[in-house]
Amino acid sequence: MAGIYLHIPFCKKACHYCDFHFSTSLHYKDQLLEAMHREIELRAGLLPEVHTIYFGGGTPSLLTDAELSTLLQSLNKHFKLANDVQVTLEANPDDLNFDRLMALKAIGIQRLSIGIQSFHNEDLIWMNRSHQAKQALQCIEDAVEIGFDELNIDLIFGYPLLSDEKWTSNIQQALSLPIQHLSCYSMTVEDRTALSYQIKKGQTAAMEDGQAARQYLMLMEAMEAAGWEHYEISNYCKPGFQSRHNTSYWQSEAYLGIGPSAHGYLNPERYWNIANNAKYMESLLAGNLAEEREYLSEDDQYNEYLMTRLRTSAGITKADLEKRFGSDAWPLLLSELELYRSELGSEAVASAFSLTESTLSLTRAGKLLADSHIAALFRA
């Protein structure tokens, strides 16, 4: 299901761990939106039909209802939107009071993805988030009352402040809410973030992978016990509520990215817009795309396929693999696996992968070391 991603590169303040592309200065917002409209025009019609629209960021909820609505209208004008197109907005709790939620619903937002991260204020302060825990609970209650179709929340685990008890309470809190979808990430220290600087200076303890592994397992067990599906490495849903938008990424379907730093994929090419607001505006306002392109070779495509599929619970199926990469692709994959077995030992490989006659996927233990396992099966 083809989709369009719009990157809104503004945030109120910078979360300490975040390396996404955003700016905390809003004064050229109008111009930037103008540039995004230009980009929509330039990419008009590149998808036959659009099934999902996703406002991500940054913090899209910083845009006014009118601004969001104009973007949607522009998409409607330049693309064929499916009857059941789903529109998702990433939002931070501090932007979502009752009236705002009403207005968002009215302009056609059906699904919200709310950046909650933790239900504990001290964690939020440590992360430098702009909201408080009680705002998170309140906005979910309101959103449900107003009648949004689907709600997702984001949580983070594996950081020094998060004891196992606290993590359990965050999971239980999430499960007690009327939401359909949960994205959970382990705290990753990216270069050139405040967090990495604090760790270097010894102001914050380094992340500990034993803790992250343990908390990831706790999460997987709790979600399974509650009857949720763990359908992708970082994503869980109640049956039937997989994120339409993200699923299209993992199914190697076409999508467009609009806005600075946004990426698009039109098989066999990927493109990405420049991650610089000023240069993005300058170029688009002059009528030119500000993108780089990459052609994916057969091996690139294969490796991406392996990577995205092994991150899903369905994993790789023989039939689909052979359909895309030829009839010897499955035996070749098995021989790579054999090689890995000889390097790592057959017990270790058996506990990481679940292999049947026609499917290959990662087990719960395998998911902890997904990167190593996936890289091992890559075509070099």
Place this chain on the structure above:
Amino acid sequence: MEHIRNFCIIAHIDHGKSTLADRLLEHTRTVDTRNMKAQTLDDMDLERERGITIKSHAIKMQYTLEGKPYVLNLIDTPGHVDFSYEVSRSIAACEGALLIVDAAQGIQAQTISNLYLAIDQGLEIIPILNKMDLPGAMPEEVKDQIVDLIGCSRDEIIPASGKTGLGVDAILEAIVNRVPAPKGDPNKPLKALIFDSVFNSYRGIIAYFKVVDGSIKTHDEVKFMATGRKYDAEEIGALLLDRKPTPEVKTGDVGYIISGIKEAREVKVGDTITLINNPTPEPIKGFEDVKPMVFAGIYPVDTEDFEELRESMYKLQLNDASLVFEPESSVALGFGFRCGFLGMLHMEIIQERLEREFNMTVITTVPNVSYNAYTTDGEMNIVRNPTDLPDPSKLIKVEEPYISASIITSSEFVGNILSLCIGRRGMLKNQTYLTPTRVELTFDLPLAEVVFDFYDKLKSLSKGYASFDYHPIGYQESKLVKLDIFINKQPVDALSAVIHRDRAYEWGKKICEKLKELIPRQQFEIAIQAGIGAKIIARESISALRKDVTAKCYGGDISRKRKLLEKQKKGKKRMRQVGNVEIPQQAFMAVLKID
């Protein structure tokens, strides 16, 4: 022949040989201004990146003095000790040498050792006081030093600057007037000395030679006397910035020959070229064999590349006659070569050149010197690989090579240098004040203590004001032990080292710590141990990797993420597996990075 002058430029490292050569090339219009860059003759990427000369480089210049045309064959040489073999071969093709001395630094250790190489070959020495433009230049003082050293008169010394061009005319005139023309006999049979060679993937092997007697013409039937091989001189010519084919290279001149030789082993530097139908009776006395100072194993990362590595080493040897190697095998690394080098920089350069010029990915093992091991059965074994050290129960004694080191420095650093040398098991033999502030210290030191990082340490504790030169003085008995490294209980022979007994504990501990840093975490715990015989003296462990999944993998991240994982997979290809532990290439050199 009267119009030919063959000369080389010799000096201590960085005294400005290649820069001065630029000025000579410019003045004689040998190189177009648009092809000129700083140190034009340093044309290897490695030379440019490191800012040092690694290879001698010969080039022909035309020069007119008082209406008479001359051919000046210049050879720029490297200054670093590890490349002194390049200098000695260049000297063999010359009748004169420009001895460059940095006017701010004065005479340094390699000024002296390279000067003696030239004097021993009977070269005419033209002393040049370079870098006169520097504010710190001390012309009078350094002139005194030069006069003391070579016994010339003060006004034979030419003040110059490679930066401003000062002295270039005087130097060119001195080359014509003071360097003798070559003395060969044009009427005798051809006799030419091969002083260098290089492998070219299109043309095969190119040999550089100097004609001593007779002359050589295109399509002459020639013979290389040491190998006995015969060839057609397909192309001969002169060495300009590129090769320039000419019909003949005459007596006393320098040139190159291409004769369709593809097999690297057929050409030996030091060999004599002569004509098949009119051979010279006597070959030229070749070069002395090089005596390597350090030995290390070089192994292909991919075991299948062994034969290709062998071919590459032969080809590299053509261009670096100081590289010696013989096949060996290691339990951990499979088949490879034990190589001898003139020093650590040489070893590093060889590894780099194999990777860059021949596309080989190699592992270099911990370097060591050569030991003499005496066993109970009355034999003396030469040990160039720590694994070959006989079992302690059979060992009577082990001897290691010693050197006499000469260090010239300023008196304020004497204290620091004394403690460094004594820490390295050195014995002070002599201390001479060259001037009230310049001291020459002479030490006897075990070679093993100086080959690794001694020079770096010396430079840093003397703020760069110490120069260092050494020569071997034979073997002495020492209390040496073999230190083995075990990874997950398996001995890794390529990491074994021979160490003085008093330092084994400290060393074992440090090497374990270093390996812990260099071996990436893997999916299981890794135990690293150091032991002497059966006794473990140090241990470290690397905890298992518990989690390595990147959380987000959306839209754009997919590409970036894929590349990261591809890099991870490629990185593994540069590792060696011992048991099931992946050991990265650089871990095998860990020892070098230990303080």
